[in-house]
Amino acid sequence: xxxxxxxxxxxxxxEGTGSxxxxxxxxxxxxxxxxxxxSRGSLINLFYLASGTKENGRLKxxxxxxxxxxxxxxxxAQLEDSGTYFCAAERTGNYxxxxxxxxxxxxxx
Amino acid sequence: DPKIIQKPKYLVAVTxxxxxxxxxxxxxxxxxxxxxQSAKKPLEFMFSYSYQKLMDNQTxxxxxxxxxxxxxxxxxxxxxxxxxDSATYFCASSQDRDQAPLFGEGTRLSVx
Numbered sequence: 001x002x003x004x005x006x007x008x009x010x011x012x013x014x015e016g017t018g019s020x021x022x023x024x025x026x027x028x029x030x031x032x033x034x035x036x037x038x039s040r041g042s043l044i045n046l047f048y049l050a051s052g053t054k055e056n057g058r059l060k061x062x063x064x065x066x067x068x069x070x071x072x073x074x075x076x077a078q079l080e081d082s083g084t085y086f087c088a089a090e091r092t093g094n095y096x097x098x099x100x101x102x103x104x105x106x107x108x109x
Numbered sequence: 110d111p112k113i114i115q116k117p118k119y120l121v122a123v124t125x126x127x128x129x130x131x132x133x134x135x136x137x138x139x140x141x142x143x144x145x146q147s148a149k150k151p152l153e154f155m156f157s158y159s160y161q162k163l164m165d166n167q168t169x170x171x172x173x174x175x176x177x178x179x180x181x182x183x184x185x186x187x188x189x190x191x192x193x194d195s196a197t198y199f200c201a202s203s204q205d206r207d208q209a210p211l212f213g214e215g216t217r218l219s220v221x
Contacts, residue, residue, distance in 0.1 A: 031207075033209055035212075041197065041214075041215060041217075042212075042214055042215075043199060043212040043215075045209055045210075045211055045212070048208070048209030086151065086152060088152070096154050096157070096165050096167055097154050098154070099151045099152040099153065099154075100151065101151045102151055
């Protein structure tokens with residue numbers, strides 16, 4: 001079936017630093033979403049992209065449908081950024097989202 | 110105020126019983142969804158509804174039956190509960206099917 005490979009599986013960042021999370025897709029995807037799941041278990045919608053790049057504050061996401069990947073860049077990490085980040089991709093034409101396994105991010109002081 | 114309300118927040122059930130998970134959205138959205146997150150698997154898409162009609166079903170078991178009595182409701186009935194059904198069930202909605210869904214807070218189900 002469709003697969004979303006998300007990396008890294010876990011990441012520790014010092015406050016003020018940054019990094020990139022990545023999702024690779026095994027097939028052509030129409031759109032991708034990025035979510036943060038916080039310590040309470042709530043899912044927070046970060047980005048929805050059908051193509052290109054979007055930026056929101058310290059977060060930036062890119063989706064390259066042709067090369068089947070998406071990235072989420074976090075800069076100037078803050079303690080409240082800790083949580084699990086999921087990407088979810090929708091295969092062209094079927095409106096069903098397939099999720100990656102998540103990246104557990106821990107921001108340390 | 111939460112715009113997608115899921116009830117109850119926590120639910121404990123015995124094996125073999127039946128439960129209904131409630132979801133209501135007050136966003137005027139036309140599409141609603143159910144997802145599941147368990148300890149063993151990442152988030153999984155289960156169902157999507159658009160204008161109260163089932164559009165996609167990615168759940169193998171017929172024990173899971175969505176019910177839409179109103180446009181802004183999509184409840185999930187689960188029968189013959191098994192311990193493996195233990196998970197957090199998230200309801201979501203979007204304006205239409207080709208737009209990003211917003212999620213409710215989830216119902217955490219434990220089957221003993």
